[in-house]
Amino acid sequence: MKTNKFYFVSCFPAFLLLISSSLADPIVIGSKKFTESYVLGEIAKRTLNDAGIPVEHRQGMGGTIIVWQALRGAQIDAYPEYTGTIVEEILKDQQLHSAAAIRNALSKFGVGMTGPLGFNNTYALIMRRDRAQKLGIRTISDLQKHPELKIGLTHEFLARQDGWQPLAARYRLSPQSVIGIDHALGYAALQNGSINVKDAYSTDAKIAEYDLVVLEDDVGFFPKYEAVFLFRTSMRKDAIAGLRKLEGTLDEARMIQLNAEAERTKNYTRAANLYFRDDVESATSAGESFPHKLARWTLRHLQLAGFSLLLAIIVGIPLGIFASRGGVVGHAILGFASIVQTIPALALLALLVPLPFFGISARTAIAALFLYGLLPIVRNTASGLQDIPRSLRESAIALGLTPATRLWRIYLPMSSRSILSGIKTSAIINVGTATLAALIGAGGLGEPILSGLNLNDHVTILQGAIPAALLALIVQWSFDLLDRVLIPKGLRL
Amino acid sequence: MSALVQLISVRKGYDGAPALHPTNLSIERGKTTVLIGPSGCGKSTLLRIIIGLIAPDSGTTDFDGSQITPANIDMLRRRIGYVIQEGGLFPHLTARVNILLMARHLGKTDAEMHPRLSELCELTRFSENLLARYPLELSGGQRQRVSLMRALMLSPELLLLDEPLGALDPLVRASLQKDLKEIFGRLQQTALLVTHDLAEAAYFGDTIVLMNEGRIVQQGSIVDLRERPASDFVSEFINAQRSVALA
Ligand SMILES: Nc1ncnc2c1ncn2[C@@H]1O[C@H](COP(=O)(O)OP(=O)(O)OP(=O)(O)O)[C@@H](O)[C@H]1O
Ligand SMILES: [Mg+2]
Numbered sequence: 207m208k209t210n211k212f213y214f215v216s217c218f219p220a221f222l223l224l225i226s227s228s229l230a231d232p233i234v235i236g237s238k239k240f241t242e243s244y245v246l247g248e249i250a251k252r253t254l255n256d257a258g259i260p261v262e263h264r265q266g267m268g269g270t271i272i273v274w275q276a277l278r279g280a281q282i283d284a285y286p287e288y289t290g291t292i293v294e295e296i297l298k299d300q301q302l303h304s305a306a307a308i309r310n311a312l313s314k315f316g317v318g319m320t321g322p323l324g325f326n327n328t329y330a331l332i333m334r335r336d337r338a339q340k341l342g343i344r345t346i347s348d349l350q351k352h353p354e355l356k357i358g359l360t361h362e363f364l365a366r367q368d369g370w371q372p373l374a375a376r377y378r379l380s381p382q383s384v385i386g387i388d389h390a391l392g393y394a395a396l397q398n399g400s401i402n403v404k405d406a407y408s409t410d411a412k413i414a415e416y417d418l419v420v421l422e423d424d425v426g427f428f429p430k431y432e433a434v435f436l437f438r439t440s441m442r443k444d445a446i447a448g449l450r451k452l453e454g455t456l457d458e459a460r461m462i463q464l465n466a467e468a469e470r471t472k473n474y475t476r477a478a479n480l481y482f483r484d485d486v487e488s489a490t491s492a493g494e495s496f497p498h499k500l501a502r503w504t505l506r507h508l509q510l511a512g513f514s515l516l517l518a519i520i521v522g523i524p525l526g527i528f529a530s531r532g533g534v535v536g537h538a539i540l541g542f543a544s545i546v547q548t549i550p551a552l553a554l555l556a557l558l559v560p561l562p563f564f565g566i567s568a569r570t571a572i573a574a575l576f577l578y579g580l581l582p583i584v585r586n587t588a589s590g591l592q593d594i595p596r597s598l599r600e601s602a603i604a605l606g607l608t609p610a611t612r613l614w615r616i617y618l619p620m621s622s623r624s625i626l627s628g629i630k631t632s633a634i635i636n637v638g639t640a641t642l643a644a645l646i647g648a649g650g651l652g653e654p655i656l657s658g659l660n661l662n663d664h665v666t667i668l669q670g671a672i673p674a675a676l677l678a679l680i681v682q683w684s685f686d687l688l689d690r691v692l693i694p695k696g697l698r699l
Numbered sequence: 700m701s702a703l704v705q706l707i708s709v710r711k712g713y714d715g716a717p718a719l720h721p722t723n724l725s726i727e728r729g730k731t732t733v734l735i736g737p738s739g740c741g742k743s744t745l746l747r748i749i750i751g752l753i754a755p756d757s758g759t760t761d762f763d764g765s766q767i768t769p770a771n772i773d774m775l776r777r778r779i780g781y782v783i784q785e786g787g788l789f790p791h792l793t794a795r796v797n798i799l800l801m802a803r804h805l806g807k808t809d810a811e812m813h814p815r816l817s818e819l820c821e822l823t824r825f826s827e828n829l830l831a832r833y834p835l836e837l838s839g840g841q842r843q844r845v846s847l848m849r850a851l852m853l854s855p856e857l858l859l860l861d862e863p864l865g866a867l868d869p870l871v872r873a874s875l876q877k878d879l880k881e882i883f884g885r886l887q888q889t890a891l892l893v894t895h896d897l898a899e900a901a902y903f904g905d906t907i908v909l910m911n912e913g914r915i916v917q918q919g920s921i922v923d924l925r926e927r928p929a930s931d932f933v934s935e936f937i938n939a940q941r942s943v944a945l946a
Binding site: 597598600601602603604605606607608611615616619620622694695696697699 | 747750751752773774776777779781783784785787788789790791792793800801804833834835836849
C-alpha cells in the first residue's frame with residue numbers, strides 16, 4: 207500500500223480541473239488508487255447516504271499527494287488516510303506522536319481527522335497458523351528462540367529503512383536463512399513450507415484466504431498506520447458526525463475480509479456493503495450464478511483470442527508474403543517473429559504493461575496475444591508460397607497474368623492449406639495463452655484459474671481450466687471444418 | 700521476311716558458367732522448329748528467354764519485328780503459348796478454369812469463350828465431360844491435352860513446347876504426337892518444340908536445330924543432319940539415338 211502513492215502524481219492536473227468545476231452541493235469523498243482505499247470510500251459514501259446526506263465518491267484519484275491537494279483545494283471534502291502517512295508524507299514531521307499533536311498540525315490547513323477506524327495497516331510478519339501454534343510463536347520476539355525458521359521476505363522489505371535490517375537488530379534476530387522472494391510467490395512458498403515466515407501488510411486479503419497468523423509487534427517496531435478519515439473542517443456538521451460514527455468499527459480481521467471480497471469480485475460497493483451486514487461469512491458466497499460467470503469468462507476469452515487472431519491474420523499474411531520473397535527483409539521478418547515467440551508469454555505481458563499506451567488492460571493482453579499469434583501465420587504463409595513449384599510460378603508468369611492476379615488467383619489459393627494451418631496453430635496458441643490475460647486484469651477463463659491458484663482451490667481452477675481446454679478443442683474442430691470450405695477441392699484430392 | 704522470332708547474339712550464363720553462348724536463331728512462320736540436344740545443352744534456357752522468364756545477359760530477341768523488352772513482355776506473352784513437361788496446370792483449378800484463366804483475366808465471359816472451348820476440345824480430342832475435373836483427376840496424357848488447350852486458347856501466334864510429351868508412356872505419346880502434328884498443320888501454327896528424341900524431332904521438324912553445350916551445332920532437315928553432319932558430335936548424336944531405337 208505504501209508503494210503506489212506517487213504513481214499517479216503526474217497525470218492528474220486535468221482531472222483536478224474537471225472536479226474543481228463541480229463544487230456544488232453533494233459531499234465529495236475521495237479515495238486513493240488501491241483496493242482498501244476504494245472500499246473505505248464506499249463505506250463512507252453509504253454511511254452518509256444512509257444519514258440522508260447526498261454524497262459522491264471520486265474513486266481512485268491517485269496517490270497521497272494528489273488526494274491531499276484535492277482536499278486542501280476543496281475539490282473533495284474527505285478521504286481515508288493512514289496516520290503514518292500523515293506524519294511522514296503529508297506533515298513530514300516525525301516528532302508528531304500523539305493524535306492531538308497531529309490534529310493540531312492539520313488544523314492549520316483547515317483539515318480535521320477522525321479517530322482511528324480500528325485497524326492498523328502496516329508491515330507485519332506472518333506464519334502458517336499450524337506451524338506457529340506448534341512452536342508456540344505468538345510475537346516477533348518469540349522468533350529469537352527459533353533461528354532455524356526460514357525467513358522469506360519481499361525485496362522491498364529487505365531494502366527498506368524501516369524493514370528487515372533494523373527490525374532484526376531491534377529484536378536481536380539472527381535466523382540461519384533469509385531469502386528474497388516475490389510477494390505472491392511467497393504465499394505459495396509459505397504454504398508448502400519452503401519458507402516459514404514472511405512479510406505482509408497487516409490487512410492483506412491473503413492472510414484470511416490462507417488462514418495465516420500475524421505475529422504481534424510486541425516492541426512496537428513498525429510505525430502505526432492507523433486508518434482514519436481526513437475531512438475539511440468546513441464540511442457540514444452532520445457529515446463530520448457521520449464519518450466519526452465509523453471510528454473503532456473496523457478491526458483488522460474485518461478489513462481483511464472486505465479487501466478479500468473486493469479483490470475477488472472487483473466490486474467495491476458490494477465489499478463495502480458487507481461492512482453493514484452481520485452475516486459476513488455468507489456474503490462471500492453471494493453473487494453471480496456459475497453459468498452466468500462462465501458465460502462472461504468465456505465470452506471475454508473469445509474476444510481476447512479472437513480479436514488478437516484477427517489482427518495477427520491481417521498483419522501476418524502480408525508479412526508472410528514479403529518474407530516468402532527472401533532477402534534481407536524476408537529474413538528480418540521471420541527473425542523478428544521467431545524472437546517474439548521465444549519470449550515467455552508472461553514476460554511479454556510484463557514488458558508491455560509499462561508502455562504508455564498499454565498498462566493494465568485488455569489492450570495489453572490483445573497486443574501480447576497478437577504478437578504471439580504472428581509467427582505461425584507469417585511462417586506458414588511464407589513457406590506455403592515458397593513451396594509452390596517453380597514450374598507453376600513460371601506457368602502463371604508465362605500466361606501473362608499480372609503480379610496481383612498471380613498472387614490472388616494462383617499463389618495464395620495454392621498455399622491456402624499451409625496458411626490455414628498456421629492460422630489454426632495461432633488460434634489454439636491464443637486460446638491457451640489468453641488464460642494469462644487474467645494476470646493483468648483483462649479477464650477471461652484465466653480469472654477462475656488465477657483465483658483458484660491464489661486460494662489453492664482446485665474446483666475454482668477447474669472451472670477455468672476445463673472450459674479453456676474445451677474451447678481449444680472446439681477451435682481445432684472448427685478449423686478442421688473450415689479447411690473443407692476454404693481449401694480448394696483440387697488441393698484436397 | 701517470314702521469321703516470327705529472331706534471336707540475335709543472345710547469351711546467358713549462370714554464375715559465370717555459360718548456359719547459352721551468343722546464339723542466332725530464326726523461327727519461321729507456320730513451321731515447326733525442333734530444338735534437340737543432350738541434357739543441359741541450353742534448350743529450355745533458350746525457350747525461357749523468348750517467353751521472358753529469364754533475361755539474356757546480352758543480345759536481343761525480336762518478336763514479329765519488335766524487340767522484346769520488360770515493358771512489352773506482358774503484352775507479347777498473350778500472343779505466345781507455353782507448354783511444359785509436367786503441364787504446369789494449377790492444381791486448385793478445374794481443367795475448364797485452367798483453360799479459361801487468361802481469357803477471364805482479359806475480361807471475356809465464359810459464354811463468349813464457350814464455342815472456342817468446344818472447338819479446342821474437339822481439336823485436342825478431349826472429352827468435354829472431363830472439363831470439370833481437377834488436374835489430379837486426369838491422366839498424364841489428358842493433362843497435356845488440357846495444357847495444350849490452355850496454350851492455344853487465345854490463338855497464339857507462337858507456341859513454345861518444352862518436352863511436352865517427355866513424361867508420357869510410349870502409346871499415349873504416339874497418339875499425342877499424331878494429334879499435335881495434325882493440329883499444327885490445321886492451324887498453320889508456328890511452333891518451337893524441344894525434345895530429346897530424334898525420332899520425334901524427325902516426325903515434327905520442318906527444321907531441326909541441334910544444340911550442344913550452349914551452342915547451335917547444326918540446323919537443317921533430318922536428312923541434312925544425317926547425310927551432311929557438321930561435326931563428329933552430330934554423327935555421334937544421331938548414331939547414339941539410332942542404336943537406342945534398334946535396341
Ligand atoms: N536457374 C539456374 N541456375 C543455375 N544454372 C542453371 C539454371 N537453369 C539452368 N542452368 C544450367 O544451364 C544449363 C542449361 O540448362 P537448360 O535447362 O537450358 O538445359 P536443357 O537443354 O533444357 O536440359 P534438359 O534437356 O535436361 O531439360 C545447364 O547446365 C543447367 O545446369
Ligand atoms: Mg529443359
